[in-house]
Amino acid sequence: MNLEFLERKDFWSGAMLIVIGGGAVLIARNYQFGSSLRMGPGYFPTVLGAMLVMFGVYFVIQGLRSGEKLTSSWSLRALIILPLSLVLFGLLIDRAGFIPALLALIISSAAASTQSKPIEVLAFAVFLTAICVIVFVWALGLPYELIAGIW
Amino acid sequence: MDLFNNLIFGFSEALSLQNLLYCFIGVLVGTLIGVLPGIGPLGTIAILLPITYGVPPVAAMIMLAGIYYGAQYGGSTTAILVNLPGETSAVVTCIDGHQMAQQGRAGPALAIAAIGSFFAGTVGTLLIALFGPPLADVALKFGAPEYFSLMLMGLVAAAVLAQGDMVKSIAMVVMGLLLGIIGTDVNSGVQRFSFGFFELTDGIGFIVVAVGVFAIGEIVSNLGEAQERRVLANKVSHLFPTLQDLKKSWGPILRGTGIGCFFGVLPGTGPSIASFSSYMLEKKVAKNPDEFGRGAIQGVAGPEAANNADAQCKFIPMLTLGLPASGVMALMLGALTIQGIQPGPQVMTQKPELFWGLIASMWIGNLLLVVLNLPLIGLWVKLLQVPYRLLFPAIMAFSAIGVFSVNNSAFEIHLTALFGVLGFIWMRLGFPLAPMLLGFVLGPMMEEYLRRAMLMSGGDPSVFITRPISLAFIIATILILVVMVAPSVRKQREAFTD
Amino acid sequence: MTFRSLLVKTAGVLLALTTAAAAQQYPTKPIRLIIPFPPGGSNDVVGRLIATQLSERLGQQIVVDNRSGAGGVVGTELASHAPKDGYTLLVISIAHAVNPWLYDLKGRYDPLKSFTPVAILASGPNVMVVNPGVQAKTVKELIALAKKSPGKVGWASAGVGSFQHLGGALFELQAGVKFLHVPFKGGGPAMIDVVAGHNQVMFSSLVQTTPQIQSGKLRPLGVGGKKRSAILPDVPTIAEAGVPDYEATNWWGIVAPAGVPQAVVDRLRKEIAAVQTAKPVLDAFAREGADIVQMTQPEFAAYMASEMAKWGKVVKASGMKVQ
Numbered sequence: 001m002n003l004e005f006l007e008r009k010d011f012w013s014g015a016m017l018i019v020i021g022g023g024a025v026l027i028a029r030n031y032q033f034g035s036s037l038r039m040g041p042g043y044f045p046t047v048l049g050a051m052l053v054m055f056g057v058y059f060v061i062q063g064l065r066s067g068e069k070l071t072s073s074w075s076l077r078a079l080i081i082l083p084l085s086l087v088l089f090g091l092l093i094d095r096a097g098f099i100p101a102l103l104a105l106i107i108s109s110a111a112a113s114t115q116s117k118p119i120e121v122l123a124f125a126v127f128l129t130a131i132c133v134i135v136f137v138w139a140l141g142l143p144y145e146l147i148a149g150i151w
Numbered sequence: 152m153d154l155f156n157n158l159i160f161g162f163s164e165a166l167s168l169q170n171l172l173y174c175f176i177g178v179l180v181g182t183l184i185g186v187l188p189g190i191g192p193l194g195t196i197a198i199l200l201p202i203t204y205g206v207p208p209v210a211a212m213i214m215l216a217g218i219y220y221g222a223q224y225g226g227s228t229t230a231i232l233v234n235l236p237g238e239t240s241a242v243v244t245c246i247d248g249h250q251m252a253q254q255g256r257a258g259p260a261l262a263i264a265a266i267g268s269f270f271a272g273t274v275g276t277l278l279i280a281l282f283g284p285p286l287a288d289v290a291l292k293f294g295a296p297e298y299f300s301l302m303l304m305g306l307v308a309a310a311v312l313a314q315g316d317m318v319k320s321i322a323m324v325v326m327g328l329l330l331g332i333i334g335t336d337v338n339s340g341v342q343r344f345s346f347g348f349f350e351l352t353d354g355i356g357f358i359v360v361a362v363g364v365f366a367i368g369e370i371v372s373n374l375g376e377a378q379e380r381r382v383l384a385n386k387v388s389h390l391f392p393t394l395q396d397l398k399k400s401w402g403p404i405l406r407g408t409g410i411g412c413f414f415g416v417l418p419g420t421g422p423s424i425a426s427f428s429s430y431m432l433e434k435k436v437a438k439n440p441d442e443f444g445r446g447a448i449q450g451v452a453g454p455e456a457a458n459n460a461d462a463q464c465k466f467i468p469m470l471t472l473g474l475p476a477s478g479v480m481a482l483m484l485g486a487l488t489i490q491g492i493q494p495g496p497q498v499m500t501q502k503p504e505l506f507w508g509l510i511a512s513m514w515i516g517n518l519l520l521v522v523l524n525l526p527l528i529g530l531w532v533k534l535l536q537v538p539y540r541l542l543f544p545a546i547m548a549f550s551a552i553g554v555f556s557v558n559n560s561a562f563e564i565h566l567t568a569l570f571g572v573l574g575f576i577w578m579r580l581g582f583p584l585a586p587m588l589l590g591f592v593l594g595p596m597m598e599e600y601l602r603r604a605m606l607m608s609g610g611d612p613s614v615f616i617t618r619p620i621s622l623a624f625i626i627a628t629i630l631i632l633v634v635m636v637a638p639s640v641r642k643q644r645e646a647f648t649d
Numbered sequence: 650m651t652f653r654s655l656l657v658k659t660a661g662v663l664l665a666l667t668t669a670a671a672a673q674q675y676p677t678k679p680i681r682l683i684i685p686f687p688p689g690g691s692n693d694v695v696g697r698l699i700a701t702q703l704s705e706r707l708g709q710q711i712v713v714d715n716r717s718g719a720g721g722v723v724g725t726e727l728a729s730h731a732p733k734d735g736y737t738l739l740v741i742s743i744a745h746a747v748n749p750w751l752y753d754l755k756g757r758y759d760p761l762k763s764f765t766p767v768a769i770l771a772s773g774p775n776v777m778v779v780n781p782g783v784q785a786k787t788v789k790e791l792i793a794l795a796k797k798s799p800g801k802v803g804w805a806s807a808g809v810g811s812f813q814h815l816g817g818a819l820f821e822l823q824a825g826v827k828f829l830h831v832p833f834k835g836g837g838p839a840m841i842d843v844v845a846g847h848n849q850v851m852f853s854s855l856v857q858t859t860p861q862i863q864s865g866k867l868r869p870l871g872v873g874g875k876k877r878s879a880i881l882p883d884v885p886t887i888a889e890a891g892v893p894d895y896e897a898t899n900w901w902g903i904v905a906p907a908g909v910p911q912a913v914v915d916r917l918r919k920e921i922a923a924v925q926t927a928k929p930v931l932d933a934f935a936r937e938g939a940d941i942v943q944m945t946q947p948e949f950a951a952y953m954a955s956e957m958a959k960w961g962k963v964v965k966a967s968g969m970k971v972q
Binding site: 044059071082086087113115117120132 | 180183184187190194195198199318319321322325326328329332336338339341343344367370371372374375539540541543544545547548549550551552555556559561562564565567568569571572575576579580581582594598601602605610611612
């Protein structure tokens with residue numbers, strides 16, 4: 001059996017569209033569909049989801065036949081660390097305050113690159129945080145606690 | 152001449168030392184918040200509003216207006232330099248502006264954005280002075296059917312946004328339309344795709360999606376490159392546009408200004424629609440459309456002119472009718488009321504110093520912005536020499552603060568992370584991102600207007616062709632379709648006969 | 650056992666003493682004022698106006714924190730979980746009394762029990778306006794018009810469950826008419842549509858509508874307050890004009906998470922009462938067509954409960970629902 005299609009962009013494009021479109025259609029079944037003249041809240045999502053599925057099927061067929069392969073150079077490390085560092089910021093800002101959240105974000109996201117140097121990152125994180133405090137909290141007056149309990 | 156006298160009066164008002172100072176503060180703060188993503192004029196004006204209580208009304212309005220259009224100016228800077236849309240209207244500028252920066256042409260891109268914005272700002276100001284009241288009346292003719300037909304035209308023209316794979320572009324528009332639907336349905340009040348999160352009932356913020364897919368997704372992609380190449384080239388050929396750049400740009404600037412003024416007058420369109428439309432038009436009329444997406448200066452000049460003209464003209468319904476076209480304008484109306492001035496048509500006659508002073512100050516403010524921005528270009532370009540290993544954590548920090556500042560919502564930060572992952576996947580699979588954002592902007596509006604039009608007509612679809620303005624847009628849409636489909640049909644026929 | 654219970658009791662007393670002491674010095678650090686709506690809305694305007702004045706009197710910064718979402722539910726829920734020390738306050742409005750009927754708040758917060766009422770600030774009625782092109786010159790004429798063609802007169806609202814929607818739904822109920830409800834995203838766009846004549850009638854908040862009324866772009870038929878408004882003395886109340894029991898008034902108040910020390914509440918009430926009668930605040934409210942309201946704590950609590958009951962009936966009868 002030839003599994004070459006698993007390496008092709010088009011196949012995965014189609015799969016992605018079918019999953020999202022199909023999911024939308026399924027969920028939209030909970031909303032009243034209405035008719036073309038009196039559209040309910042389910043009308044648009046169902047139609048749009050179905051269109052995505054159609055596009056998806058088109059791409060899957062393309063991908064099964066031939067097509068461009070996925071290129072291999074990408075960084076799993078960056079893909080995991082960067083979103084997580086944002087989540088970390090989101091968790092810290094309401095609990096620990098602006099400064100800890102920002103330091104954590106800058107330092108952890110720097111870890112996504114293989115070229116970061118620890119000392120440099122630390123120094124830069126402090127420098128950037130200071131600038132952000134001055135610009136955002138002092139100059140623009142955004143309502144954030146600097147460190148939990150301290151404004 | 153009346154207008155001439157009025158303008159002289161306005162300038163004498165706006166050029167007083169105090170008003171000039173407030174104008175400068177306004178545009179300075181505006182540029183700053185424009186450069187920073189997420190933080191928009193809405194939040195900033197709300198924060199600064201109490202400060203204006205103690206300031207005379209004219210000065211207060213001049214400053215608040217300066218913040219607003221200054222933000223439109225500043226938004227393009229980060230878009231060009233680091234592919235991060237500072238303002239919603241700057242998303243299109245990312246496409247070609249950032250490509251130019253990567254080719255070492257950040258200087259000309261920034262300069263043409265400033266020049267285009269200045270020209271558009273000048274025209275917009277004149278338009279308000281000359282035709283404010285009649286234009287506002289025309290804009291009121293736009294009801295739900297007209298807006299729907301206009302959006303439909305925009306959507307069909309969106310196919311032009313396609314870079315590379317046409318089918319993928321259209322699929323992405325549909326994807327954007329679907330994402331835009333998330334949240335409470337205006338017509339029925341039903342919450343759609345909110346998965347039990349109350350944070351999703353008002354829909355996903357534009358900044359969340361734009362920053363997620365553009366900034367975060369792009370950084371993930373860049374870090375995957377074999378050598379983590381320095382994304383922005385060192386070689387800076389020259390800071391200012393060449394004669395050829397200017398030649399290429401004046402047409403787009405003129406057209407962009409026209410488009411921006413048109414959408415600006417209409418209260419029911421968002422800020423990004425003008426710049427999207429200008430980009431699509433430029434790509435369509437360009438001699439080499441292939442250049443677009445690869446650093447075409449027209450793709451910066453047109454949209455930048457359009458978004459600034461749009462921002463200026465959004466004042467027309469506010470100043471002449473006292474009607475808010477956007478959240479920012481609602482705040483400005485609030486500021487007027489707090490100052491003890493009843494907004495509305497009578498402002499022009501009862502408070503001429505306010506009306507004409509504000510208009511004159513807008514032109515002065517635009518001039519200040521150019522004076523402020525041109526010398527800064529060298530500095531901005533220098534900023535690009537920062538090694539990428541330091542630049543990207545900085546972009547992450549500004550993105551996070553920017554997204555958070557919109558609603559002070561940690562949930563939206565997490566959502567941004569999710570869109571970063573999605574953006575990365577879409578990029579790797581070869582899906583263009585700009586069409587998705589256009590769909591995201593148009594989707595909710597189209598649905599809202601379509602269903603409202605049908606509701607008000609009692610389910611009779613003929614409203615779209617019996618009302619003349621709507622009919623005109625429908626005809627234009629059909630023409631666009633024919634023009635787009637015809638060449639490919641001809642090509643196919645030729646292929647057959649061969 | 651006894652030793653442990655003694656320990657617990659001592660700890661409890663100590664804690665009470667320290668909190669009492671803390672309450673006396675209150676406030677010793679900035680106070681967060683959560684506004685559960687985006688900048689620019691009426692809650693925001695009222696909240697910021699009070700915050701500026703109050704912070705001067707308390708000698709501490711008051712940080713305004715806009716946490717919008719789901720008609721105010723997101724910010725309200727956040728405030729309900731905040732520490733009960735008086736350093737987190739919440740601005741509420743009529744939406745607070747309506748949301749329990751629109752959203753499923755189970756497991757999130759109880760609009761009455763999760764909060765200690767601090768003070769009601771002000772109230773502002775709605776106003777029934779029509780496009781000047783509409784034939785009807787009075788409330789009675791409009792009722793006749795709507796009865797002649799049920800479901801045909803276009804009524805623009807700021808969205809399902811909004812104050813503008815509630816006011817109209819109450820009118821439909823009490824006057825026995827049926828409009829064509831056309832919801833918009835916010836009061837601004839809805840008003841533009843009525844000024845333009847695409848829709849005919851609107852139950853707008855008076856605060857946002859006076860400019861349009863004074864410039865003749867909208868014709869007022871009646872105000873929704875108990876008495877006539879000082880800025881529109883010639884316009885009858887809707888009750889006077891033919892719908893006897895009609896009253897639709899938006900109100901704004903400040904609450905704190907339940908369990909805040911009474912000393913803190915007392916201090917806040919004292920300062921808020923002073924702020925309410927300060928000239929800048931009086932002027933600003935008067936210009937906006939809003940009235941200062943003062944109630945005792947139990948009165949405010951009872952008022953919230955009665956508003957909840959009143960609008961719960963309207964929501965149920967009109968079938969509006971967000972989920």
